[in-house]
Amino acid sequence: MRIGEIAALVGVTSRTVRHYHHIGLLPEPGRHANGYRVYGVRDAVKLARIRRLTELGLSLDEVRDALADDDGRELLDILSELDADLARQERAIRERRLRLARLLDGPVGDGGAMPPALAELLGTAPGITSPMAARDREHVVLLETVTGGDLSDVLRPMAEDPGLRAMYERLDALAEAPVDDPRIAPLAADLAAAVPDEVLDGVVAAASSSGAPAAAAGFGEALLDECAPAQAEVVRRVMAALAARVAERAAGW
Numbered sequence: 001m002r003i004g005e006i007a008a009l010v011g012v013t014s015r016t017v018r019h020y021h022h023i024g025l026l027p028e029p030g031r032h033a034n035g036y037r038v039y040g041v042r043d044a045v046k047l048a049r050i051r052r053l054t055e056l057g058l059s060l061d062e063v064r065d066a067l068a069d070d071d072g073r074e075l076l077d078i079l080s081e082l083d084a085d086l087a088r089q090e091r092a093i094r095e096r097r098l099r100l101a102r103l104l105d106g107p108v109g110d111g112g113a114m115p116p117a118l119a120e121l122l123g124t125a126p127g128i129t130s131p132m133a134a135r136d137r138e139h140v141v142l143l144e145t146v147t148g149g150d151l152s153d154v155l156r157p158m159a160e161d162p163g164l165r166a167m168y169e170r171l172d173a174l175a176e177a178p179v180d181d182p183r184i185a186p187l188a189a190d191l192a193a194a195v196p197d198e199v200l201d202g203v204v205a206a207a208s209s210s211g212a213p214a215a216a217a218g219f220g221e222a223l224l225d226e227c228a229p230a231q232a233e234v235v236r237r238v239m240a241a242l243a244a245r246v247a248e249r250a251a252g253w
Contacts, residue, residue: 001038001039001040001044002039005039010044025060025067026047130171158195161194170183187234188233188237191238197249200246
C-alpha cells in the first residue's frame, strides 16, 4: 500500500501519517526504487492502534509507550485487542442511540425514560411549573449523552427527597435578584447538602469512565451561562462545594 491507501484504510489523512513518521511514532516503511513508501499489514494495524488510542484521549507520548509494548506481541493478539476496542465503542454508540430513541418516541416534556419520581422532580409531569427544574431535565439528558451512562438510577435518591421541590422554588425566586442577595448562601448550602454521597459518587464515576472530564467542565460553564446572575451564583457555590466533597472523599480513600 502507498501512503494515501493506508491513510484511507485507517481513516486518517496522509498528512497525519507523515506527522507520525516525523515524530517517530510510526516507523518509516521501506521504499520502492521509485521512492514511494510501501506499507504492509502490520503498518496498517499500528496506525489503526494509534488512531484508537488517541480517540480514547491518550497523548502521543502515552500512545508511544503503549505501542512499545506491542513490539514483542503477535499480530493476531494486537488485532484481537483492536477488535475488542471497536466492539466496546460500537456497544456504547448503540446504547446511546437506544436512549435517544426512547426520548424521541415520547412527547418532549413527558420525562422520557426517566423514572416517574425523577420526571416529576425535574418539572416534566403535569402541575410542575418550576423553570429551573424543567431546565435541569435537559441538563440530565445532556449529561447522559456526554457520559454515555444512564443517570436515572444514580439520581433516584434525590428524586425521592420531598424537600427538593421547595429548594427549586427558592431557586426560581432568585430570577430577578442581585448577586449579593442574602438568600444565595443558605440556598447553596442546602442544595449541596441535599446531594447524597451515592449520587455524587455515581455522577463522578459516570464522567470518569467515559473519559469526559473536559466536556464536563465545559458543561458546567454552559450551565452557568443559562442562569440568571443570582441563580448562577447559587449553582457556582454548589459546584464548588461538591467538588470539595469529592476531593475530601478521594483523600480519605
